[in-house]
Amino acid sequence: MSMQPANDGEKEILSPKTIATLIELNGIDFEMAHAKRALERRPKDLAARIRQVENQEKVVKIAKDTITAAQKRIDKKTMEIEGLAQDVLKLEGQLFSLKDNTEFNAMKSQIASRKKLDDDLQTEVLELFDAIDSLKEDHQKTIDKLDELKSNAKEAEAKVAEELKEQSAKVEEMAGRRVECLDALPATIRATYDVAFARRGQGTALVIDQICKGCDTQITLQTLSRVMAKKLVPCRNCQRILVLGE
């Protein structure tokens, strides 16, 4: 284990070419991190849209099943109504073959109660028909919403595919340029850069208004003067190599 003294970098003076390379690396690392995040995030966004479509498909099915159930209740009640009508006809046919008034009245009241039941059923059927109309409207709305989600997902799919292609090409191109930049760095600077890059995903940071833009921390005036003297100075807080920014 060789611990480098803190002021080791003092000996190293950064040439204008090295400074330009470090600034370029700063931009490349930033862009590459951004592109890599997009490569990870976009497929997740798309998966979320596809889940929305699947959920809406379930909603459409439930709406359709509700209509089918209401239709079945109508069919059942319609059969009951037909049964009652036949009953009433049969009872009415027997009315005049009865022996006395008591029987006649009892029969009349049986007929009346069936007619009352028939009325109630007719009302229920009418209400069910009304309900089905509004259920059909709801069903159509769920279908419209599904169509919208599907077309959004399809659009997003094409867009994501295009963006991924673009970002992959960008990452590949930048990776090539990054290797060239790294090869151009003197060994000591390269080693310091590699340490910070391994920890932070970025090996350099710009200093603007006495702030390290890598970690948004204020640097001391001494550090600033060393940066201005073009010495190799890693940020005390984030270890990135400090380069004077605008």
Ligand SMILES: [Zn+2]
């Ligand atoms: Zn920093």
